[in-house]
Amino acid sequence: xxxxxxxxxxxxLTGKLAVVTGASDGVGLGLATRLAAAGAEVVMPxxxxxxxxxxxxxxxxxxPRAVLALRELDLSSLGSVAALGTALHDEGRPIHILVNNxxxxxxxxxxxTADGFELQFATNHLGHFALVSHLLPLLRAGRARVTSxxxxxxxxxxxxxxxxxxxxxxxxxxxxSQSKIAFGLFGLELDRRSQAAGWGITxxxxxxxxAATSLLQARPEVGRSRPTAGGRLIxxxxxxxxxxxxxxxxxxxxxxxxxxxxxxGARLYGPSGFQHIAGAPAEQDLYSRLRSPQDAARxxxxxxxxxxxxxx
Numbered sequence: 001x002x003x004x005x006x007x008x009x010x011x012x013l014t015g016k017l018a019v020v021t022g023a024s025d026g027v028g029l030g031l032a033t034r035l036a037a038a039g040a041e042v043v044m045p046x047x048x049x050x051x052x053x054x055x056x057x058x059x060x061x062x063x064p065r066a067v068l069a070l071r072e073l074d075l076s077s078l079g080s081v082a083a084l085g086t087a088l089h090d091e092g093r094p095i096h097i098l099v100n101n102x103x104x105x106x107x108x109x110x111x112x113t114a115d116g117f118e119l120q121f122a123t124n125h126l127g128h129f130a131l132v133s134h135l136l137p138l139l140r141a142g143r144a145r146v147t148s149x150x151x152x153x154x155x156x157x158x159x160x161x162x163x164x165x166x167x168x169x170x171x172x173x174x175x176x177s178q179s180k181i182a183f184g185l186f187g188l189e190l191d192r193r194s195q196a197a198g199w200g201i202t203x204x205x206x207x208x209x210x211a212a213t214s215l216l217q218a219r220p221e222v223g224r225s226r227p228t229a230g231g232r233l234i235x236x237x238x239x240x241x242x243x244x245x246x247x248x249x250x251x252x253x254x255x256x257x258x259x260x261x262x263x264x265g266a267r268l269y270g271p272s273g274f275q276h277i278a279g280a281p282a283e284q285d286l287y288s289r290l291r292s293p294q295d296a297a298r299x300x301x302x303x304x305x306x307x308x309x310x311x312x
Contacts, residue, residue, distance in 0.1 A: 005249055006280035010259050014039035017095050017142065018258075019088075019135075021073065021128070022102025024051040027149070027208055030251040031099055031258075033059050036066035038259070040097065045073030045084055047102075075102055075127030076113045078307055085134020094142030095135060097258050100128040100183075101149045110170035117306070118165040120172075124179035126307055129186055133309035136199075143200035147258040148187035150207050150268075152276065154180040155287040159299070181289045182299045184268075188286075189296035191265040193312055202265040205290075206257040208250035209271035209278050245271060245278035253281040 018035045022028035023044035036042045036059055046052035052070045059066050071087065074080040088095075103124045111119040117126060128148065132139070139146065157177035160166060166175045184205050191203035249271070257269040268286050273279025290296075304310055 005246070006252060008252055008256050008260070008281060010034055010038040010255065011261065012039055013097075013259065016040045016097060017043065017093055018097035018099070019043040019045065019095055020099045020101055021045055021075065021131070024048060024055045026247055027251045027254070028099075028101045029055050029058070030247055031101060031255055032068070033062065034251070034255055035097065035259070036068060037063050041067040041069070043069045043071055043088070045071040047072070047074045073102075073131075075131070076104075076115075076117075076119060076123045078115050078127070078130055078309075081127050081130045082134060085131065088135060088138060093138065095138045095144050096142040098132070098135065098139060098144055098146045099149070099254055099258050100131070100146065100187075101254060102128075103149065103151075103179075106172040106176050108172070110166060110172075110175075112165075116165075118167075118170075118175055120175050120179040121164060121166075121182070124176075125183040125186065126303060128183065129303045129311070130307040130309040132190065133307070133311045136311060139201050140199045144202070145258055145263075146187070146190060146201055146203040147254050148183055148203070148205055149254050150184040150187070150205050151176075151180045152207055152210065152270075153177045154184050154207070154289060157181075158289065159295070161298075164302070181287075182303075184287070184290045185292075185296040185299045186303065188266050188290060189293075189300050190311070192293070192296070195265070197312060199312075204257045204263060204265050205268045206254035206281075207268070207270040207276075208253060209245045209273075209276055211245035211247060211250035211278070249278060256281040 018040040020032045023032040024046040032042045032044055056068050073084045113122045153176055157174045159178050159181050187203050187205045194201040253269040257263045268284050269281050270276045270284045271279040272282035
């Protein structure tokens with residue numbers, strides 16, 4: 001017998017503008033769907049316009065009155081991030097919800113972006129850092145809730161401060177952990193700086209637990225032609241309600257963090273089940289690697305230097 005899946009109630013979001021990165025599939029598509037269903041107008045910045053168009057069609061099939069706007073965004077490219085920022089800035093509409101969800105995970109070999117950064121660090125952290133910089137006036141105008149999607153991998157390994165781009169000895173999983181630790185430190189520092197400067201932005205963190213999301217599937221853009229063996233096992237067990245989550249449950253912590261009146265800034269939300277792998281969303285203790293304000297300020301400054309983007 002299949003277990004009943006957890007769910008949450010999303011408040012009425014009519015009149016709100018939400019931006020969800022990576023909304024063309026997986027958790028991002030699920031988040032965009034749930035936000036649109038609650039009445040929000042959803043901007044969907046995606047790397048692949050074809051997949052983005054299919055995602056829009058899928059949402060509108062369920063919710064014909066959904067208000068959706070497709071935009072192009074490659075988070076591994078600072079030029080692409082700047083172009084999206086300029087386009088949304090020119091439209092001048094306050095943003096009320098930003099879910100920094102897109103990411104890549106463990107390419108088989110080290111890849112470098114056109115800007116010269118290791119792919120995971122560039123996509124998962126630096127691109128989102130630069131995006132917030134470009135959108136800051138709109139986020140302030142909307143007194144936005146910013147939710148950044150990290151990972152349980154942020155509770156493992158460490159930031160390789162002496163070689164952030166992993167040029168000397170690449171290790172895919174450690175580089176992935178670094179990108180999510182840096183991203184988490186950034187999300188917490190964003191809330192601290194907002195509180196200190198009166199920006200009106202609330203910034204928190206979420207993680208999806210463990211589920212067979214698109215990160216573990218075939219990703220030709222990162223050199224993976226088929227789903228990982230681990231991804232296949234997680235999908236098989238998760239679909240039966242055994243240990244792991246599904247895409248539908250994995251999106252709930254970020255949805256809760258981004259919309260619930262009970263969710264607060266500078267907090268981490270994730271699944272409440274065994275080892276925080278699956279289950280209903282709830283607040284969790286911050287991972288030890290995210291607790292240092294000094295590390296957060298350090299990665300913030302480094303990110304400003306690398307992206308030439310100043311937040312604030």
